[in-house]
Amino acid sequence: MKIAVGFDHGGITLRDVVIQSLTELGHDIVDFGTADSQSVDYPEYAARVAHAVASGQCNRGVLACGTGIGMSIAANKVQGCYAALIADCFSARMAAEHNAANVVCLGGRVIGPELARKILAVYLQSQPDNSGRHQLRREIICRMEKDCFSGAEPGN
Numbered sequence: 001m002k003i004a005v006g007f008d009h010g011g012i013t014l015r016d017v018v019i020q021s022l023t024e025l026g027h028d029i030v031d032f033g034t035a036d037s038q039s040v041d042y043p044e045y046a047a048r049v050a051h052a053v054a055s056g057q058c059n060r061g062v063l064a065c066g067t068g069i070g071m072s073i074a075a076n077k078v079q080g081c082y083a084a085l086i087a088d089c090f091s092a093r094m095a096a097e098h099n100a101a102n103v104v105c106l107g108g109r110v111i112g113p114e115l116a117r118k119i120l121a122v123y124l125q126s127q128p129d130n131s132g133r134h135q136l137r138r139e140i141i142c143r144m145e146k147d148c149f150s151g152a153e154p155g156n
């Protein structure tokens with residue numbers, strides 16, 4: 001797959017392991033920066049990765065900031081981006097299987113490189129569960145999203 005990656009200065013500690021892990025797993029990387037520890041604004045990087053995934057330019061995205069929280073909040077403001085903040089392997093599998101998350105957000109001040117490596121492997125090797133209830137729940141989210149971006153009254 002083609003995977004978009006983005007980092008801020010708080011997530012930069014995970015940059016090398018993210019790029020190395022994805023490469024070892026056989027994926028192509030589209031790197032949206034940042035590349036060093038100079039302070040930057042995480043929403044800019046979240047937006048770049050989220051748009052790349054939502055537009056179909058990339059199949060998946062990986063973002064990292066200090067906690068992963070800011071990246072996930074910002075990425076989820078882009079229609080078609082379903083970003084999950086992940087700090088354990090069980091959630092990594094669930095994010096793929098139940099939520100069909102297309103972007104994973106990691107916290108460089110929360111998890112270490114080896115856990116990040118395992119999370120990415122589990123997430124990318126797990127497939128969305130398209131059986132009834134999970135698919136239905138994702139469709140509800142898609143309807144909410146359409147309301148949100150069209151400006152219509154929620155639920156109508």
Ligand code: RB5
Binds near residue numbers: 008
């Ligand atoms: C930057 O200091 C920090 O706020 C950022 O990396 C991230 O953790 C935000 O959620």
